[in-house]
Amino acid sequence: MSSRDQQGAGAMFAKARMEDLERMLPESPSAERVCMKLARILGVHRNEVALLRREKNSLCFVFPPELRAAGVLPLSGSAVAARTAATRTSLLSNSFPRVRHVSLFESVKLGGVEDESSQQMPIQKIMSVPLVNSEGNVLGVVQVSRKGPDVSLAGSDFTGGDLKQLEKAAEILARMSFMQEGVEI
Numbered sequence: 001m002s003s004r005d006q007q008g009a010g011a012m013f014a015k016a017r018m019e020d021l022e023r024m025l026p027e028s029p030s031a032e033r034v035c036m037k038l039a040r041i042l043g044v045h046r047n048e049v050a051l052l053r054r055e056k057n058s059l060c061f062v063f064p065p066e067l068r069a070a071g072v073l074p075l076s077g078s079a080v081a082a083r084t085a086a087t088r089t090s091l092l093s094n095s096f097p098r099v100r101h102v103s104l105f106e107s108v109k110l111g112g113v114e115d116e117s118s119q120q121m122p123i124q125k126i127m128s129v130p131l132v133n134s135e136g137n138v139l140g141v142v143q144v145s146r147k148g149p150d151v152s153l154a155g156s157d158f159t160g161g162d163l164k165q166l167e168k169a170a171e172i173l174a175r176m177s178f179m180q181e182g183v184e185i
Contacts, residue, residue: 017041018165022172031178031185035063038169042144042162044155052081053140053179059085062140062178062185081141084128088138090167091128094157096145121147124154129166131174139179142170 021037035049042049050067052059058074059081061067073079075086084091125146131139144166148154178185 018168018172021169025172025175028177031062031176032065034173034176034178038142038144038173041169042165044144044146048145048147050081050143050145051140051173052085052143053181053185054085054138055181059141068185080126080128081143084130084141084143085138088130088132090130090163091126092158092160092163093127094125095151096123096126097151121149121154124148124151125158127158127163127166129163129170131170131179133174139174139181142166142173 018041021034021041024034024037031051035051036046039046039049047064049063050061051063052073053062054060054075055072057076058072059079060072061070073082075082080091083089123145126143127145128141128143130141133139144158144162146154146156146158173179177183
């Protein structure tokens with residue numbers, strides 16, 4: 001099989017998995033279940049997915065649940081998620097330590113059954129995408145990262161194709177009931 005055929009097969013497989021995410025909509029799934037599916041689609045660990053919802057003038061963590069009590073990000077702040085929401089612009093960085101960001105949330109111990117050694121590693125690579133509803137309102141932000149002690153040990157670089165997948169996922173996530181302001185998480 002040529003590399004072009006492999007790319008086409010990979011895109012079809014990714015699309016099928018994205019369709020799996022969309023099929024979850026009528027079930028009103030939990031944010032945890034949806035984020036776990038997203039982690040599998042994008043090939044990252046549970047602790048490398050973050051979902052934030054807009055609540056008035058700030059962003060609150062929906063996932064991971066351990067960060068719900070850790071605080072909120074003001075939309076006017078300099079956090080990457082706040083900038084993503086404010087500018088409605090996606091970000092892909094494979095050298096994230098060089099990007100000015102709030103690292104406070106990276107120090108929170110996250111649960112999960114996967115490799116404990118990656119739990120409190122710093123974010124080395126990240127994609128950040130706004131969640132916008134059909135009326136054009138920003139509902140929140142989804143972020144997917146790769147963590148590790150340094151960039152070279154954090155796994156493969158994110159690609160433009162990965163970002164396109166996350167942008168498609170963001171369209172689906174924006175339609176999930178848990179993304180509506182004021183809905184119980």
